[in-house]
Structures are given as C-alpha cells and as structure tokens.
Amino acid sequence: MDDRGRRFLLRLQTGGTFHFHGGAVPHALILGSEEGTVVHSQTGARLACMRPTITDFILKMPRGAQVIYPKDLGTIVIRGDIAPGMRVLEAGSGSGATTIALCRATGPDGQVVSYEVRADFHDRAAANVEAFFGRVPSWLELRLGDVREAAATGEAFDRAVLDLPEPEGVLPEVRTALRPGGILVTYLPTTNQTQQAVLALERGGFAEIETIETLSRTWHVTERSVRPDHRMVAHTGFVIISRRGRD
C-alpha cells in the first residue's frame, strides 16, 4: 500500500522488481522481512507490505467471468450456513472467487466440487485458486462440465451454491444432489432473474426461501469529519437462500 492507500497485488520472486508510479522496488527488500515492513522505492516513495487478505486477492485477481464480491460472499457463507467439514457443490466456477471462499469455509475436512462448462473459465478458476492457496486445495475438485451431471454421480452434498444465469434450468438435478435439509444458495444480478428463480424454487420442492440484498457502505472518518464515502459498490446481486425439503 502506498501513502495514499493505493493497493498493489504482487507475487514476490527472487530477483524480481516491482515497478509503479512511485518508482521501482526490488522484491529482495520485502522477501524474508516481517509483515507490515515499510520499504522505499529508488525515488523515495513509501510502500507498506502485507500479505493480501481474501478481499484484496479477489478484487485484484485476473477475471474471466464476473466474480461475486466479498460482501456477498460473506452473506453466502454465513446465511448459507457453510461450515468446516461440509460437502459443497458449486457452479459455475467462473473466475474462482466463490470457490476460494467456499474452500476456506469448509476447510480440509470438507469438500468442494465446482462445475464449469467453459474450459477457459475452468482453467482461470484453477489458476486463481492455486495462486491464492499456493496450490489447488486437496479438498477441492474442479470439474469441467455441466452441474446437472452431479445428479448422476450419487454424491450427496450438504450445501449448493449456484452463480449462473438461469438456475431454474438446473434445479431438479441440484435438488437430487442435495441431501434433505441441505441448503441451496443462488446468486443473481437482476430482479427479473431473481423472481423467476424464486418461483422455480417454490415449484421445485425448496422451502424457507429468503431473498437478501447486502448493501455495504464504507465511511470516511477523520478528526474533522465523519461521513459516508462518496463512492460505493451500490448494486451487485441478490442472494437467495432455500432448503431442500423431503420428497
């Protein structure tokens, strides 16, 4: 982070140099030092160096498909009750942002199975997940294919997370793959898609349906003034929570 709060995400490499508007910083100044260390570029600009948080990483990582923003990932993990040891079905993997959050939530005692129909997005998700964790977690399986294929595998999932344009088209198969009482989280960007999905969930044997929008506003706090920031991420999408009832 520079003195104006601008953030840069980089992977340190032996012999590497980071170039930015404030000059150049050899990676060797940072490698091996403690988190929070402050270094100076050759032209005197200051940089504070920290390991990235999941939020830093998701906002800066290369994208193929549009990612789910951290504010919504928080809602998905907590309202979807996704916990260590659970088996989670996901589609589509997209850029891997949601996959990263799900792997963190289930931990190594759980399992995440993520489907993606597009080979380029499947590869992008794998690269991002690997860059975040240092390797693809052993408890993650990235499958190139349609999430509807999960129904035929005989696997039973505790939770399912869908971020794809027409979830109603995959609901019967996802319901088959979810254990009774399992929770399905559906994420959609628009109201008309949300309405269609909720109606399809009602028809499709899902109960306790709840639609949530998460508004997150940062504030500017100084000695002289306390006010909301002028800019915010105003709209991202809607999170629909539902539960698989018994047949």
Ligand SMILES: C[S@@+](CC[C@H](N)C(=O)[O-])C[C@H]1O[C@@H](n2cnc3c(N)ncnc32)[C@H](O)[C@@H]1O
């Ligand atoms: C918006 S992106 C998902 C982004 C992801 N949640 C993230 O945070 O990076 C939606 C993805 O769903 C994939 N997709 C659409 N229908 C699918 C299906 N039936 N099975 C698996 N993937 C599907 C698309 O190819 C696309 O990559």
